[in-house]
Amino acid sequence: MPPDDGHGRRDYDVVVVGGGVVGCAIAWRLSFTTARVALVEAAHDVGEGASKGNTGIATSGADCAPGTLEADLVTRSSPRWEELCASLDTPWRRIGTLAVAMSAQEERGLQHLREQAVRNGCRSELLSGSEARALEPLVSPRALAAVHIPDDGIVDSLRLVIGYAELAARNGVDVLTGAPVTGFDRDGGRIAGVRTARGRLAARFVVNAAGIEAGRISALAGGDEFEMWPRQGQYLLLDRELGGRFAKIVGGVPTELTRGIYCVPTTNGSLLLGPTAVDSSYPGEKAVDSDTLDAVFAAAQRLVPAVRRDQAIKLFAANRPASDPVYRVGPDSRVGNLVHAAGIRSTGVSSSPATADLVHSLLADAGAPVEAEDASAQTALAPLPRLLGHPDPERLLHLDPRYGQVVCACEQVTAAEIAAACAMRVPPRSLDALRKRTRAAGGRCQGTVCLAGVSFLLSLHMGMQPWEIPVGEPEATLGVAS
């Protein structure tokens, strides 16, 4: 971190506001330049907003509206996933999607999807019901037809955000979590500094990647007026033993309103059902209700009869940022050194690498010193081996004997993996943050067996007493002082 000037003030070329997938991708891209960059995030960890609760699909863009910025950024991102995820130690597999029609009306919708895919330059093929079942035997025998989109993939979106932030931090970006923006210092028509709960940062340029809060941040900066609101999605997460049997993402037919309910095998083997799409006005609202979950489950079971409600290991809700228009990526019309990367709704993960490139070039156009590449920048994170599914566990124990200490039995997370997560530049500061990095306590027993042990280990690494360990945000600890 640059030394402060004695008044809690630090100087940066670019301050990125928002540590979701968009902000972290931008910080990652800027970390390859010689610019001095900070990323400020209100929550205690990166990836705590919309990036925390999404399907984990990296779409190839087949279902994006043709001709839009969204379609452009998603289709330009799609070919990059293999290389990108390898460099960020992020699990990823290009398994493809089957959009399945169960009725004549849905079959007509497939035609529309297919035309969109062609216009977006995405590969797709129209299949009969039996051809679809040959690709994914779990698809309902009542399926009439399907469109196969082979270039869609699944990504661990939590690890993606953390990977972006971690590599950025290793390349010198200051990642400040727990630092909500409280205001901006103005100098004429420009921003001079960003005031946060963790001090003031002098900023030559500011990127607004604040997700649902982006409209409020713009208003605080005296910038363009726009409104963001949360669109809530509810999900059921099903057991790994079922998810591991899926070969394809299975979805319904997208409509004008929503992409619909999906059955998405995740990179760690579980199966995600969801999301719903309900606009609300309160960003803190992340409650699930049983009627909605029943509807999600019924929609998923219609596509894949093998799913069972008693295989659910977790029920959760998350909000994605909704706005009109979507994808407001560009310079502010009033504030000369403010660039927005806002309105990025459900495809934030899928478009993140190309969005980061776009914001980089927008900053360069605005005169930010981001054009000189830093030859010494690290281009990839060293992959951290994991016991789960590892072909040669013996070798892991030679690497670090703590691989022999399985802490979370459901997800087979070892003490070595927990220690490595705690040694990150963007370390976990809560049990949730540790789960995002390692999956510890995130399996079928949801920590029933291991949470006490996991919290003792985390407290050792954090130098805190076990009861002081936050579950998520610092105000809510695992224990209370007795």
Next chain:
Amino acid sequence: MTVAIVGAGITGLACAAELAPGERVEVFDRIPVAGGVHGWRAPETVALHRAVLRAGVAMRLGATAVRWDGEALLAVGPGGVQRLPAAALVVATGARPLTRAELGIAGGRPAGVVPAPVACHLAENGLLVGRRPCVVGGGDWAARACHELLAAGAEAVTLLAPDGPSRPLPGGVRVVEGVTPAAVEGGPRVTALLAGDERIACDAVVLAHGLAPLRNVDGAVWEGPGVVYAGSLADPATVAGAREAGARAAAEVRGLLGTEAAA
């Protein structure tokens, strides 16, 4: 033939004792002592443990069984990695209370919603998950959680027992019966549990209701080739019930292997 048994509780030990005269048996447990929920000092644990060792059973205590591929079990422990080719795998890994998802408790995800085994484990180490916790359940785990929480300094404990309490409770526990938990309220920490028309104010919800098999060996979580499940979901868990479950599993293994019980 070789039989791998995962779980060195009374069930696993009893199964090993039945099979050892005729088969080569290895017993795995993730913690370095035998006995499971009945504890390593229980007289039945001590006697069975001695008996299986005398019968030549290999005890792999402290090794976590992670994967079964139908032909071999992979176990990992501080001592190293072991791949044990086996004709059958007995899963005797016990039971746990139902999770929040299994109970279908709606609402947000505030801190303070904790499985009973975690709350008990923490309380035994002087760590209290809430001053005014609400325990959900009526059986063994619920009674144990009430005891442990009060012993660790909880000011007031409410027990929400959907089917009524089946075990004796410590004095001072307020009991709410006949309603099922529907949703939690609050954030960042839980402030209430909603059940029927009740709104129970609390700063922790301790999940102790029902029992589900605790199964986490990949490839043997559900039915699979060569997999025999040994366990009882009786509440309270008894030594006799565990022995019976072990004997039943042993008979099933013999059926699978086509072998006779040794005289």
